[in-house]
Amino acid sequence: MSKAGFDFSNVIRNGFLEAKGIPLPKATSTGTTIVGCLFADGVVLGADTRATSGPIVADKNCEKIHFISENIRCCGAGTAADTEFTTAMISSNMELHALSTGRKPRVVTAMTMLKQLLFRYQGNIGAALVLGGVDDTGPNLFTVAPHGSTDKLPYVTMGSGSLAAMAIFETEWVAGLSRDAAIALVSKAVQAGIFNDLGSGSNVDVCIITKDRTDMLRNFLRPNEKVEKERRYKFARGTTDWKKDREIV
Amino acid sequence: MSNTLRIAPANETKKATLKDTVNEHGLHDTLRYGPRTLASQHNNRSAIQNRLENWEQTQDDLKLNLYRNVYGLHAPVRLMMERKLVSQNPHFPALPQSNVHLDVLMGRDTTLDVSDFFGGGDPGPAFVDIHRDMEKARNIR
Numbered sequence: 001m002s003k004a005g006f007d008f009s010n011v012i013r014n015g016f017l018e019a020k021g022i023p024l025p026k027a028t029s030t031g032t033t034i035v036g037c038l039f040a041d042g043v044v045l046g047a048d049t050r051a052t053s054g055p056i057v058a059d060k061n062c063e064k065i066h067f068i069s070e071n072i073r074c075c076g077a078g079t080a081a082d083t084e085f086t087t088a089m090i091s092s093n094m095e096l097h098a099l100s101t102g103r104k105p106r107v108v109t110a111m112t113m114l115k116q117l118l119f120r121y122q123g124n125i126g127a128a129l130v131l132g133g134v135d136d137t138g139p140n141l142f143t144v145a146p147h148g149s150t151d152k153l154p155y156v157t158m159g160s161g162s163l164a165a166m167a168i169f170e171t172e173w174v175a176g177l178s179r180d181a182a183i184a185l186v187s188k189a190v191q192a193g194i195f196n197d198l199g200s201g202s203n204v205d206v207c208i209i210t211k212d213r214t215d216m217l218r219n220f221l222r223p224n225e226k227v228e229k230e231r232r233y234k235f236a237r238g239t240t241d242w243k244k245d246r247e248i249v
Numbered sequence: 250m251s252n253t254l255r256i257a258p259a260n261e262t263k264k265a266t267l268k269d270t271v272n273e274h275g276l277h278d279t280l281r282y283g284p285r286t287l288a289s290q291h292n293n294r295s296a297i298q299n300r301l302e303n304w305e306q307t308q309d310d311l312k313l314n315l316y317r318n319v320y321g322l323h324a325p326v327r328l329m330m331e332r333k334l335v336s337q338n339p340h341f342p343a344l345p346q347s348n349v350h351l352d353v354l355m356g357r358d359t360t361l362d363v364s365d366f367f368g369g370g371d372p373g374p375a376f377v378d379i380h381r382d383m384e385k386a387r388n389i390r
Contacts, residue, residue: 005301005363005364005368006297006298008298011293011294011295011298012289015289015292089361092361093359093360093361097359100359120300121301122296122297122300
């Protein structure tokens with residue numbers, strides 16, 4: 001029976017190689033700025049869109065706000081594969097749970113599933129998540145760290161750009177913001193991460209969750225559009241000679 | 250099944266056994282499982298491997314011990330009796346089995362785990378050695 005999940009069949013080989021002086025390759029963790037804040041009617045989540053692989057930008061427009069259920073979304077920082085897989089699994093489990101209880105899913109349920117999974121793997125799943133949503137108990141915003149610890153806070157930031165974004169939140173967040181003020185604040189915080197942290201960049205994604213609807217504003221701001229080149233570099237037809245003309249059917 | 254209320258599996262007492270890899274002569278089956286040294290088996294088990302392998306068993310032990318402490322010995326005994334009844338499977342044991350009734354009793358019917366969507370890519374040959382599998386399943390050897 002093939003077991004899925006972590007595979008330990010190479011542990012002995014890796015131990016031997018390390019004893020010989022060949023270290024394990026480091027799993028690259030993506031830099032990110034992900035933020036969330038409560039406002040008067042619900043929760044606003046924001047994220048940048050850059051995925052890095054070491055010093056190289058692997059994806060200029062990736063999506064970091066993942067779907068958990070209709071009224072719950074989760075932003076993911078850390079190893080990209082881990083955040084994708086973890087949020088997809090929790091989303092499936094939440095759907096089954098909602099079907100079996102017959103109730104709208106709650107944010108604390110998703111938070112508990114995530115924290116129990118991450119605690120079981122003792123931080124080997126590198127996923128730092130910002131989980132937010134509106135359920136029957138009201139708007140909720142949580143952060144889940146890779147080792148399984150959680151915080152329930154009115155405004156949160158995670159990722160390599162979290163310090164830049166948290167500076168914006170600490171200066172300007174107040175309770176009971178309006179929808180537009182909350183969106184402006186979240187975009188400002190994500191932009192602080194984009195411009196001041198090398199691991200974050202490209203565009204700003206924003207997601208607004210209220211009791212009745214969820215709006216996913218993909219690429220809400222594009223402060224890093226590629227500038228149009230000033231000269232034309234196309235060659236005109238006839239620049240080079242052609243020697244043979246053959247039609248291939 | 251231990252009597253303590255552990256939440257996470259204990260650090261394992263390391264041991265090197267032949268139980269899983271023994272062939273019909275009573276030695277380690279090098280042809281089937283590869284070379285073996287006592288030192289590598291003993292020293293190179295990571296803590297996370299032990300934790301993951303024993304996680305569900307530990308959680309189950311915790312629940313049953315709590316039931317025993319609160320309700321008395323009969324509560325875990327009845328639960329385990331039901332599980333044993335449901336696990337008796339007259340079908341050909343070497344083929345992959347799925348037991349929905351056991352999943353319901355263990356509380357797994359409304360959850361998805363990693364093994365439910367990973368690991369099915371390349372199933373390999375159906376039987377490596379039918380006789381060995383049957384002997385193992387019927388506890389003959």
